[in-house]
Amino acid sequence: MAYRVPFVDPRTHYKNIKTEVDQAILGCLAQGDLVYRQQLHDFEQHLADFVGTKYAIGLNSGYHALYFSLFAAGIKPGDEVITVAHTFVATISAIVHCGATPVLIDVGPDYNMDVDLLEAAITPQTKAVIPVHLNGRVCDMGQVMTVAEKYNLKVIEDAAQSLGATFDGLKAGSIGHTGCFSFYPFKILGGIGDGGALTTNDPEIATIASRLRYNGEDRETGEYHFHGYTALLDNVQAAVLDVKLGYLPKWIEHRRHIAVLYHEGLRDMADLVIPHFNDPVYFDIYQNYVIRTKYSIDLRQHLKDDGIETLVHWIKPVWDHKDLQLENPGLSETESICREVISLPMSAETTPEHVKHTVQSIRQFFIK
Ligand SMILES: Cc1ncc(COP(=O)(O)O)c(C=O)c1O
The missing domain is CATH 3.40.640.10 (Type I PLP-dependent aspartate aminotransferase-like (Major domain))
Structure with a gap:
């Protein structure tokens, strides 16, 4: 699609x-x-x-x-x-x-x-x-x-x-x-x-x-x-x-700008946790822009129906892949993150228009 x-x-x-x-x-x-x-x-x-x-x-x-x-x-x-x-x-x-x-x-x-x-x-x-x-x-x-x-x-x-x-x-x-x-x-x-x-x-x-x-x-x-x-x-x-390394500083700035646009569009939503970590000790480059909500499965489907592609990192905890034979360390935060996170479109090619569509679609979902 x-x-x-x-x-x-x-x-x-x-x-x-x-x-x-x-x-x-x-x-x-x-x-x-x-x-x-x-x-x-x-x-x-x-x-x-x-x-x-x-x-x-x-x-x-x-x-x-x-x-x-x-x-x-x-x-x-x-x-x-x-x-x-x-x-x-x-x-x-x-x-x-x-x-x-x-x-x-x-x-x-x-x-x-x-x-x-x-x-x-x-x-x-x-x-x-x-x-x-x-x-x-x-x-x-x-x-x-x-x-x-x-x-x-x-x-x-x-x-x-x-x-x-x-x-x-x-x-x-x-x-x-x-x-x-x-x-x-x-x-x-x-x-x-x-x-x-x-x-x-x-x-x-x-x-x-x-x-x-x-x-x-x-x-x-x-x-x-x-x-x-x-x-x-x-x-x-x-x-x-x-060649690409020469573009990296520009791409980092672009991603940080896209992150600001997402932040401005989504910051007032009660059921949504967005990454806004305003600690000056950190300079983030937004490899992924990750949002978190208890309604992630339905929201992801809604975004897909609206033509917006998202990913989930990762759909279940690593110890639930039984063939890997890892002990379950019982980490509650890791478990709920797997159920709740969605990575929104984010790359050097993501445009303010893309962000606008995505933000609108997320807002419509929560109004419904
Ligand atoms: C956090 C993390 N660690 C390790 C790797 C492994 O890198 P590669 O796929 O190049 O082997 C990746 C790549 O997806 C990653 O995201």
């Missing part, structure tokens, strides 16, 4: 920057620059500069950034890693694939880790914590870092949804030991397929990640240091991402 307000619009997105993207792709093809070439190194340097870290290592997914971060932190079977249940499954799968136990804690009103629960979840087996910066907002990293330092835990930031967001002036992915980014096509910086990156200030972690992604090989010496993975960011992807 063609929506009059699409959730995202990849065709228009491409059309708007077509000349530069085509040049980047064709340049790689014409020069034969397909694997581990200058375009990748340039993108990594520009990404590190943007995030504010010494290193950025281009990978084929955000999942691999998480997994390699855990590997570099020495996480092994028997260890525990604390993270939130309200996240994309990859955060948790990366822990499981290390043979470690994910210890899931609840989130607060901004959908990020309830940091007051962190200390109580620590045991002698706890080795690391993965705060997830969901929807374009950084978790309260002040508190996370204080607790982590007290207990000597590694901090792996899952910043897959928050490139460009800041906490206390520090960019997501620059505060913990590593930052993990995803360039899945519908992320704020989206590739033309899967991609990701790990950011860090630690040269040892950067070296480990660089080797792991290339089957364990040191590219200078040809020595294999690990049984590694084929997990390099493709050179063509890097060339395209480098």
Whole structure:
């Protein structure tokens, strides 16, 4: 079905920057620059500069950034890693694939880790914590870092949804030991397929990640240091991402403007919780604009009937996917969020007209 307000619009997105993207792709093809070439190194340097870290290592997914971060932190079977249940499954799968136990804690009103629960979840087996910066907002990293330092835990930031967001002036992915980014096509910086990156200030972690992604090989010496993975960011992807990175500040401003328009249109609705977090410590980039209501199923259907495409992140708690064999940690906030949230259309192509239709439709629903 063609929506009059699409959730995202990849065709228009491409059309708007077509000349530069085509040049980047064709340049790689014409020069034969397909694997581990200058375009990748340039993108990594520009990404590190943007995030504010010494290193950025281009990978084929955000999942691999998480997994390699855990590997570099020495996480092994028997260890525990604390993270939130309200996240994309990859955060948790990366822990499981290390043979470690994910210890899931609840989130607060901004959908990020309830940091007051962190200390109580620590045991002698706890080795690391993965705060997830969901929807374009950084978790309260002040508190996370204080607790982590007290207990000597590694901090792996899952910043897959928050490139460009800041906490206390520090960019997501620059505060913990590593930052993990995803360039899945519908992320704020989206590739033309899967991609990701790990950011860090630690040269040892950067070296480990660089080797792991290339089957364990040191590219200078040809020595294999690990049984590694084929997990390099493709050179063509890097060339395209480098073009798009130049647009990122503009796209962030656009999303923040769209968020203001939603806020103005929806702020007085009694049965609706909207994200208006007016704390100057946070600079949000609105990967998702998430609203919350007890009537979410009916509202979502009403919006669909009105030609407005929405998504739900996520329809049930991760432990309810029985084949994943995760224990039910009994997290009430995570459970009700799954029943109540809707992500509204939000992208670089979302227009004030789109917001107007969406706001009108939501208001009509609640009048009825
Ligand atoms: C919060 C979060 N963590 C991790 C990931 C994994 O990233 P990727 O899909 O690039 O592996 C995603 C991507 O959807 C995500 O949203």
